Amino acid sequence: MFEALGRFSCRFKWLVIGLWVVLFGVSLAATPFLEDVLTGGFADPDAPGARAGALIEEKFAQGPTNLVVIFKSDTLLADSTVFQAAEQASLDVLKAAGIPNLTGVQTYASTGSTLMVSRDGRSSVAALNFSASQQEVQAELGQIRDAIRSIVLQTYVTGEPAVYADISTYSFTDLRKVEVYGLPVALIALLFVFGSMVAAALPVIVGGLAVTVTLGGMYLLAQLTSMSIFSMNVATLLGLAVAIDYALFIVWRFREELHKGASVKDAIIVTTARAGRSVLYSGAAVMVGVVGLVFFPSPGLRSLGIGGALVVFFSVAASVTFMPAILAVLGHRINSIPVIRLHEAHDSRLWKGWARVLLRRPWLSIVVAMALIALVAYPAVNMKTQMTSAAALPPAAESRQGLEILDQEFDRQALSPILVLLTWEGDPAIDLTRAASLFFYGQQLLALDGVASAQSPFTLGGLSDPTALAELWPQFEKLLNDPDGFTVPPEGITLGSGQTITAEQLEQFKQLIKATVAPGAVLYRVVGQNDLSPLRTDNLVAALVDSSPPAGYSVHVAGEAVFSYDFAHELNTLFPWVIVWVVFTSLIVFALLLHSLVLPVLAVVVNLATMAMSYGLLVMLFQGDTFERVLRFTSTGTIDAVNRVLMLCILFGITMDYAVFMLTRMHERWHRTGDARESVTIGIVRTARVIVSAALLVVIVTGAWVFTSIGTTKILGLGIALAIIVDTILIRLTLLPAVMVYLGKASWWWPSAWKRNPR
Incomplete structure (x- = not known):
């Protein structure tokens, strides 16, 4: 199949190039309008809090x-x-x-x-x-x-x-920053990889092509479904990383085949058959990772998965169709405009020496690598997560400044109460028995840890006293069921106990009833204590959700704090299943690619080690305030809960890239010679330089996000960049090959009953 694709792209090169140019032009025309159709936030309209909010809006007509x-x-x-x-x-x-x-x-x-x-x-x-x-x-x-x-x-x-309008504005500004900082540096790095300007420019062109076409596709998808503003950032970050990498692997293999003396056509066919196949499987590994986001009911998270899958698809498609067509046009001119003289023989000796070290002392390499992995990963045990907040915006953002003023100068808890709606079926009127039930439920709310007040007609000063409630019932009943028809006596009301309810209090009470009592429903505005931490706020929401209403009543809880609670609960519940999905599908992809049942397990295990290290790095750098000034972000003492999921789904796939290209080269040698130790040596010597180069490019294009304004993408980009560095050094070039040396031929175990299938 891949050979046929290479022949087609070579024979009809101008048709293939023309189709991509048209696709690029149409997409480029749509991108200026993308900001208008992307939405903000991760709210799930079917979450319990969202349904409660809709019910409150329906009941109280506001x-x-x-x-x-x-x-x-x-x-x-x-x-x-x-x-x-x-x-x-x-x-x-x-x-x-x-x-x-x-x-x-x-x-x-x-x-x-x-x-x-x-x-x-x-x-x-x-x-x-x-x-x-x-x-x-x-x-x-x-x-x-x-x-x-x-x-x-x-x-x-x-x-x-x-907040999300400001995020949208800064997101488009950030894309320009990434282009200004990341792409020129990536081009310079590619010059050191290939030596010639033409070869260096091709991966950057493919990266820009894949991302632009993806943004055009997202514009069309946004007409059909909700697409988060963050999907644009994630697609750009991921797209530049994988598209440049895939194009790099294609150019590398093409130049290698030309160097062996192959004709341009034969070089393209071999490149597409070998490197193109690896690109496809690598893309599949990345895609199954980001598709894991589709498991979440939140439209915002699902859109991140859709955008990520789309950009990986176009990156793979451009690498196996557009790249061969361009290479057919260029031919030997791929090495035109030489800028830097390369010393590939020196590099080859370096990696041969490293391979000999691994072959002689695999156990030492394994122990040292695992110790360093544990050291980097350990801080992850103290990870604390919370929802994306306005702190992700730069200090100059108006919405962030406004929220900071609310936090510092106002009673934020009182301005954003948790709304508890109590509903019942049957007669909507409130009689004395029902009023007593509503009163006792109000007392239950007031007794919860972290509650400062619960505003409702049944928790208001003297009127919430059972004795006063019974004594005032005739007036209270009319107030509850017909507030507009109740006339407040100028002298107020004096109770038998001597307590006086003033006319002003009665008028406020009347207005409160109009705002919180509807047929078949009563609303309690629960105000938390000012010193509530995010954890105690979540505990309070959980207590309200789990509160026991009187028999025959239903509880519905809504509000800003409830949205955060629902989203965190959704993430924590489904996150383990996403891990299972990513691991299981990666095992299948690798088994089909390598015809081994041992190596897929090994690849997944070391990738999980990479994930642990990435979380450890996030905690070290971003959970505290040590690096706030250097990295220009605002620490909240937590890690964005969305970033925890994105790191898994994106990084797991990207690091699988390098395993794919190293292990496929080893597989080629193993298939040819059956020598396990030689296959490891050749795999390292032939791929180490390209893997290091690819990792460097990912570090550049993702690390460029540190210069952006939004904390969420800044932390995601830098977190991926640092994780790629430690993964390349400790995992791909040390632990993985060392374990393969130790396992020997067992690495390539494949059931004999399946061996008749062509490799």
């Missing part, structure tokens, strides 16, 4: 608070006339701007809530409600920010749509 606007002054107090006038003027401009789906605005002036004023009294917040999806709000963010600007006050628009 959209969720999508955006928060912070008005801030260095001199004016928030309750001053000038401050209030300036704030209202900005909001009036916003309302007049005709922003679609804006359903409501809550401010300090409209609610009287002191929670909407900062502790120093110089800032206030306005909550904007939209009856629209996050993507629709995100699309209008630029217009919202322009409308809300004030000459008198500083303004910050934040909230989840704002």
Whole structure:
């Protein structure tokens, strides 16, 4: 099949090149519009918290608070006339701007809530409600920010749509940074690999081609399904790494065949048959890794898997069709424009010497490599994860600045309460028995660890006292079931105990009922304590989800903290199954490629060691604040939970690349001679330089992400780069061949009943 593909690409070279050029041109035209169709976040619309949020929206006929606007002054107090006038003027401009789906605005002036004023009294917040999806709000963010600007006050628009809009903006800027920093350095590195400008340029061209066509494909897919903004970053990072590597292997083998004296046509056919086959299996190994992301119900994570699989597909396709066609055009001119004189004989002696060391003392190499692997991997046992946050954005991002102001100057817990909805079937009215059940459930919520308050008609001061509840029941019943028809007595109400419920308290109570009581449902706004850590917040959400409602009632929990809890639970539940998928499919791919049952197990085991080292490096560099200033990121004391999954799915496949190309060369020699030790030696000598070169290129193009702005991709790129370095040195060139030397012929064990199948 691969020989036929090589002949076709050689014979119809201009047709193949023309098709790729057209595909590139169409995709390039679509990429400027990609930002408009990609969404932010990893929310799963079918997660329990999301379903609870939709039910709350349905019951209370109001959209969720999508955006928060912070008005801030260095001199004016928030309750001053000038401050209030300036704030209202900005909001009036916003309302007049005709922003679609804006359903409501809550401010300090409209609610009287002191929670909407900062502790120093110089800032206030306005909550904007939209009856629209996050993507629709995100699309209008630029217009919202322009409308809300004030000459008198500083303004910050934040909230989840704002955070992901800023991530989108910085993501496109980051792509340009990667192009500026990564590709020129990769080209220089390729000059040291091949010596000639023409040979060096081809892998970079293929990398740009594969990524551009992938981005065009993602634009089309975004018309059919939700695609996360992060899918663009992941596709670019992964695409440049694997496409340049695959093209490197093709060019390397082609030049090797020409050096042996083969004609251009024969060199292309052999290259496609041998290196092309390895590229296909390597691509399959990478693809099964990223496809593991499709297991997650989150549309955002699934889109990362789709984008990753797409870029690997186009990288393989370009390497086995476009590259042979280009090589057919260039022929011996592949070595044109020599720039650097190479010393390949010296390199060959170096790797022969290294192979002799492994052959003489395999046990020593194994022990030293395993000790170093354990040392690098050990910090991973202390890994702590949490959701992507605004801390991933650079400090200059408006949405991050706004959230930091909320954290530092406001009661963030009170502004973003956990919403607990209690529903029941049957008669929607609230009688005394039902009121008592709702009261006792409210007391259960208040008793939970980490709860500061639970706002509802059944947890409000004296009105939540059972005696007061019974005494006030006639008025309370009317308030609960017909708040608009209840007239607040000016003198308030005096209880038998002598306690007085003032008219002001009754009016606030009336407004609270209207906001939290609906037919067949009552809403409790649970406010956590200010000092709650992320772990204690998760524990509180878990306690609320598992709380025991009265018989006949159902509990639904929603809110920002619940989204994080649901997503973390989803990741932790499915992550082991993703590992099983990646390991099992990799075993199958390697068994089919190498016709061995031992080597696939060995390759997977050492790859798991690489994963352990990569997690150890993440913890060492990014979980603490030691390297914050050097690497320009903000430590949260945790690792992004998404990065933990991405590292597995991406890195597992990339490192399999090198195993594929080394082991296929060893397999060729083993198939020819049956000498296990010689096959290891030849495999190292023939592939070590190209593997080191390929690893260096991956380190360059992924390490270039350290210069970008978004912490998530910065950490992912640098984490992959460092993991590739230690993997190449400790695993591919030391541990794997040393174990093969020790195992000898057992490495190539294949059931005799299967040996009649052609190799």
